[in-house]
Amino acid sequence: xxxxxxxxxxxxxxDSSLDEDDAPELRTIEARLEAHSKRIETLEDDLDDxxxxxxxxxxxxxxxxxxxxxxxAEIERLDARTDLLSLVENSDEMTAKQRxxxxxxxxxxxxxxxxxxxxxxKASLNKEEAEAALKYPDIDRTTFYDxxxxxxxxxxxxxVLWYDRGTGGESRLKMNLENGDLPGSVVGxxxxxxxx
Numbered sequence: 001x002x003x004x005x006x007x008x009x010x011x012x013x014x015d016s017s018l019d020e021d022d023a024p025e026l027r028t029i030e031a032r033l034e035a036h037s038k039r040i041e042t043l044e045d046d047l048d049d050x051x052x053x054x055x056x057x058x059x060x061x062x063x064x065x066x067x068x069x070x071x072x073a074e075i076e077r078l079d080a081r082t083d084l085l086s087l088v089e090n091s092d093e094m095t096a097k098q099r100x101x102x103x104x105x106x107x108x109x110x111x112x113x114x115x116x117x118x119x120x121x122k123a124s125l126n127k128e129e130a131e132a133a134l135k136y137p138d139i140d141r142t143t144f145y146d147x148x149x150x151x152x153x154x155x156x157x158x159x160v161l162w163y164d165r166g167t168g169g170e171s172r173l174k175m176n177l178e179n180g181d182l183p184g185s186v187v188g189x190x191x192x193x194x195x196x
Contacts, residue, residue: 073113080109096143099134100151104161104186106133107175121177126170148173154186 094102103125110123125133127144148163151173155161159179165171 076113100147100154101186102134103130103151108182111175111177124172124174126172155182
């Protein structure tokens with residue numbers, strides 16, 4: 001029979017012959033697929049590890065940002081303290097105007113810190129806080145009250161700086177920088193020994 005192939009004469013199907021010939025190539029492809037699957041699993045594990053590490057690092061960054069904020073606040077506090085200590089060194093020679101300007105500048109720093117924290121730029125202090133700010137124990141308490149009462153005159157804006165005779169004896173010098181700025185004559189005042 002001319003139309004019958006030798007494979008058909010032997011009783012073999014064309015497919016079985018193809019399978020035997022392609023079996024090594026198929027095993028190679030299967031081995032490669034298995035290797036690729038293992039590689040994908042390994043990469044997925046690595047990706048999970050990287051995600052976990054990213055979460056950890058994100059937490060560390062947030063902690064460092066908070067620590068940085070705390071350190072900045074501490075630096076500001078120490079700066080203010082340094083400014084006040086420089087006043088103490090020259091306290092014997094401070095004039096009434098210098099004391100009042102020092103109190104205004106102390107309030108200004110406190111109000112600006114409030115603004116940096118996202119709150120209204122407001123601050124206040126009472127006689128005890130004024131005394132602590134100036135570290136000026138030799139002054140009579142009435143002098144402190146006099147300084148608190150007269151400091152607003154240096155600013156000339158009663159909605160920015162004013163003296164509030166609170167109920168219950170809690171009188172305070174109050175500042176609200178939301179209502180305006182301080183005049184340059186007060187903000188730019190140099191705190192020197194004697195004079196203005």
